[in-house]
Amino acid sequence: MKQYQIVSWVIIIGLMLLLQPLDRAVEYDRLVLGLQQPTPWFQIAARGAAGETELAVTGVTGVIVGAALGGFREVAATMLWMKTHEYWESGQALQVKALWLMRLVTLLDPHWLEPWRITAWHLAYNLYVETDDPALQSKYLQMGVDCLKEGVSWNPDRYDLYVELGWTYFDKVEDFEEAAKWFEASKFYPHPEYVDRLVGHAYERMPDIPRALDAYDYRLKRDPTDGTAKGATITIRERYLHPWYFMEEGRHDKALELIDTHLLAKPDSTLALHVKGYLAEQAGDTRLAYETWKRAGDGSALDFHAQRRAVELAHELGIPTQDTPQYIYMQRQARTQKRMDGSVPGRDNLKR
Template sequence: MRRYGVVLLLVAVWLAAAALWQSSVSSRQRVNVTLPNSWRLLGRLMAKALWQQSEIFRDTGRWWLVLPLLRVTTLLDPGFAEAYDFAGWHIAYNLRAEEKDETRRYQWVKLGLQVYEQGLKNNPNDFSLLFGIGWTAYDKLGDTALAAYYLERALNAPGKFTKDVDWVRHMLAHAYERMPNIQMALKHWEEAALASPYNPVARGATITLRERYAYAETMSRNGYDVEAIELMENLLRHPDKKYATIPRHLLAQIYLDRGDVESAIAIMQQMTEWHKLEPRAEFKAREWQERLKERELRPAE
């Protein structure tokens, strides 16, 4: 780190000079100003140097030293999408993993998502940021609606490869399965199967969703919720489906749509106990509990 002392000194001088220049010019012109190209180029060069040091800290396991460098890196070069991507992932995964308190672990994930969102303000169509925030929302936060929103944007973003498109489609399908929105999940599995005819995962998922879940979802949406509940409960009685997640998400949603929030919460809480790596159930249980509290506090009409 000693050899980066000169870089850190230059960063401090650059930040101070940039602040003074913007302050003096904006006070005279009373408008927002941008830095000269030479200053921005210098900032980008220093950002690259700090980026290299942050990678050294990452590779040597010094997680807590990475974040300050990444913060300065993105300040020097707001268009450095890769730094935002790494910072968001680092916070939501590494710093979360180091935390023991569950509430603080959840806060680290939220902070990681905020970093991704900040990066998207400066790089609105960057594929890596859109996919990163969508993946983190699905895998760590458990918010399938938020995940689907960003993954849909990632699917239409420029600068991606064919394998990226396949992966995004798969992730979108998984997010919709557990939202649940079986018809949208089917749409993306079918598109994946058409794009890769020899993809057994996409073909198998399409068959499974049609045979097991599409009919129950359609019945529920058309007012036959009792029959839809019976279909899902019969499915869950099979020994090999005891711990299946999709039917439980669908069953909980049917109960929620009926206004039986308590039953929906109970299903998600039970799934959380069985599946320690099922943040979608944990997120829904938390959100629905808040909804139940609001309903209980609402004055009777």
């Protein structure tokens, strides 16, 4: 063995010995805090044999494997994570390999939040825009969401991944009900103030005006100087609360008349169009609802929620349309939920 190789191994072994107390401290904290243990190596190998991940990729060098087997999983994960960036920046040819390595990092050190966040981002955002196939785009959305849900399951006592998942639902899937749910869940743990506002934003875009107002009022109780929340409550009360009340009273014509008045001043207002689309649906005017949602979707390439609602109503009306990734995603979720509901026997059918 050449002299420089011997020196390299001595340095690596020395670093491992120096990091041993830190590694033990991390394991102790996990035990005390009740966090799940990382996936054992034999299970990772079994997953690799089943085709879920790829242990024989170039990035997994002997040094990395040695570090992991020697009890330095965090060190191995860090070294591997550096390799994923190298692969990803090399272009599309190595991006799939980079994703496999990212997945391996989450198995090695599931309590490290950055790999979950970045892996989901690459799936739901970067790979999403690499294709024009709506079915494939919906698959990437699903993979990104699933990645973050698994990350939350490993780190249930930290707000970060709840918010990241909520934001993916809010910004990319535009399933605002799910977004609000995950934003709300993050509030059980210490979190930055902007999370409270995100809850209100999600209810606004849904739209659910009373719940949006409640969310912003809650934020103002915590911080009366929050200008964003204050402005939102003023806008809601001036423009949208009265049409909503008329809708709840069954006075749909009056509700639509009021919202049209606001649209005269701001014809491209996303929130006003969302509210009008919802009001039209509640009034039973499917054609008007379709035209309103389509107008909102056509007016903003990023209004995936409006585009999805327009597709759903187009199918209902028998109007030819092209399915969007978000529509395909939501349909898949509905089918999955239906299968799950069907697999649970009713109380009357339970065997005694």
